[in-house]
Amino acid sequence: MAERTAPPVIRDSAPPQGKPDAAVVRDALGVGVAVGLSGFAFGVTSAGSGLSVLQTCVLSLLVFTGASQFALVGALAAGGNPFTAAAGAFFLGTRNAFYGLRLSQLLAVPKAVRPFAAHWVIDETTAVALAQPSRRAARLGFTVTGLTLYVLWNATTLLGALGAEAIGDTAAWGLDAAGPAVFLALLAPMLKTATERTTAGIAVLLGLGLLPVLPAGVPVLAAALAAPLVLWFQGRRMGPAAGAADPSGREKETR
Template structure:
């Protein structure tokens, strides 16, 4: 942990802390929404510790609270979380060695920690950003959910605070440096278009995976340091 502290400079630590605070509020709204929908107090808290993926948790609670089958809720949640497979394939190197680190680091893999890691150039900083964001969010998210579950509807409307706009803005700010690369920009534009066009017709999660066709465009594009040994990764 000490090496993480050393590597994180103040501005990166502040950015991560800001995201943690914002997510704590979203967590509180999650806890409040789940309990006020008539679900038991422990369910949002157990979900947050065991699943630790905001969108899938909201989806799960939404389905179960409206009388849906828990099996359907699990399937919908898994579909939404399938994106973690390509995430892990990309940033797997930040986890480090040792089985305990690997297991804990694996569980801390979420959109924000992946995005913070990707936004860093250098290896040591990538690792520090990933772990600091993952640990910070795990603590803040779970605390927020517990507070929300107990406090009830007091904090259920995070839209009034504009926090629903904060999440995409956070991710956008973190991927912008990567988008300065033309191949990545082409791929992302196509991916976003595919996701948006298919989203109205497909269950949530699937449009995100379909967005990966955008990578093919980047692959077909000219690459100056092309080694051309291997085919495209099939995601």
């Protein structure tokens, strides 16, 4: 009898591997450097709104979320009430709490580190972490992005505040528009769907339309109504369309 041989075992020539650490670090550094340099614009805007260099730097150190910081100093520069300005900045910053819920499961950092990691939960660190294929890569991307962005943002904030203090009136140099310009530049890439772009457009119209009739800082809060307004309209539009078809997918019989 001929001896039977077992069929050859076919193995993958290259087992699947995670994303290289160098690629994660490169992507994280790119985001951290690009956004961190915009702290200069915040420093100029904050100093131009009447805050001292020390107040500006403490704001970046403790708040560390660009959109909220720009909203706060923008409202103060327009003569708004400090409490109203703080409320607008607070509502903009609440999105970071939702980011934290997702990242807490993904990163699973030790309890002792969580308070420090929470301070770095912002748009950019969340985006880099969620883009990684593994927990290890997510932790690396989050850490490198957060560290790079935190150091650069605070360093350029100081430089911008000192520069604004040295040149005096920032409006005379046209630097008062730096803050809104950077804010829009950071926001635009996040608007990926038609719903998001529509919501942003309505928010702009609400904010600009109410600017002449409401106290400074309040139009920012009113602009937040754009989100529930768009959701309500979508629900109204999809409701009749969903009810028009028979749930069974069959045409109704006519007698």
